[in-house]
Amino acid sequence: MSLYCGIACRRKSFWCYRLLSTYVTKTRYLFELKEDDDACKNAQKTGAFYLFHSLAPLLQKSEHQYLAPQHSLLELEKLLGKFGQDTQRIEDSVLIGCSAQREAWFALDLGLNSSSPINASLQKREMETELKGSFIELSKALLQLNVKDASLLSTAQALLRWHDAHQFCSRSGQPTKKNMAGSKRVCPSNKIIYYPQVTPVVITLVSDGTQCLLARQSSFPKGMYSALAGFCDIGESLEEAVRREVAEEVGLEVERLQYSASQHWPFPNSSLMIACHATVKRGQTEIQVNLRELEAAAWFSHDEVAKALRRNGPYTQQLNGTFPFWLPPKLAIAHQLIKEWVEKPTCSALPA
């Protein structure tokens, strides 16, 4: 439930008010756990742990979908004991959320090097047998997870990856120490605090009023086209990033811009996708593809895009050797952006 929904309907019914208050309670509880190491350690006693191995989450197959099993602290201690590991390793876990009943959720990677040298990487296959599951790459499993697990595991992976890559202070070269929740790392020698990094990326669906512009990189699955995306440069506003990316990638100038939504995107290294609609100047639609960035870009009609949205990719090669045109899956914000345009092709309203 979003905060805005809670605020918007708060006056209408007691039920909605209670939803908002649950949200606030959860938020305040998580804030406390991030600030107070003792409270966080206590929360582990009644909490639940999601396990990873070298950034791949532990999953169990159930019919056509994957489930992410949870383990209690006691189960985790037993597991580590069985594999001859120090339970100190549990301190490497990171806080990723909590339930409405304030059961805190943590993630722990059993494969990455532990901050304690004694804790070497655990044997993956033996762990899988013991845990009755498999450590599966997130990119291969994401589409078969429910929304809650997909979001939790994406957050967990991003946080675990950040800690793994920020073990040392870039000023002193000394090992940094994470707080219990994993919301920051501190250099003990100079007290510099490092916070998990968020990388903003703009994703823009450019339209000329009747058609929309889609592009593909050579790394995309064959036949798939998406909206234009690009990392924000330091010192740029979102509006400037959108203008620059469109100019850089397809040689066009956007005139009007409208924010749509945002999404945490775990691949390849986790970024915050900020999605916008934009229109080009009237009569200025000639694309000049930047081949260092893109393999191809083209204008697509409303009908072509609407038809592609109704199909489910990816597709196999056709007899003539080509791949049919398809769009990113529902989970990707690019899909939502394209769907919005199909439903309302005149989305962009604000001057860029």
Ligand SMILES: NC(=O)c1ccc[n+]([C@@H]2O[C@H](COP(=O)([O-])OP(=O)(O)OC[C@H]3O[C@@H](n4cnc5c(N)ncnc54)[C@H](O)[C@@H]3O)[C@@H](O)[C@H]2O)c1
């Ligand atoms: N969720 C979605 O719907 C969706 C759709 C399309 C793209 N994406 C994501 O958007 C991201 C950015 O798109 P892009 O690849 O077209 O970006 P881009 O056009 O900025 O090109 C990538 C290049 O930018 C440079 N770069 C600058 N800052 C960078 C940084 N902080 N991290 C990495 N590279 C940086 C690198 O040289 C890199 O090769 C990709 O990671 C992709 O996964 C998500």
Ligand SMILES: [Mg+2]
């Ligand atoms: Mg790009």
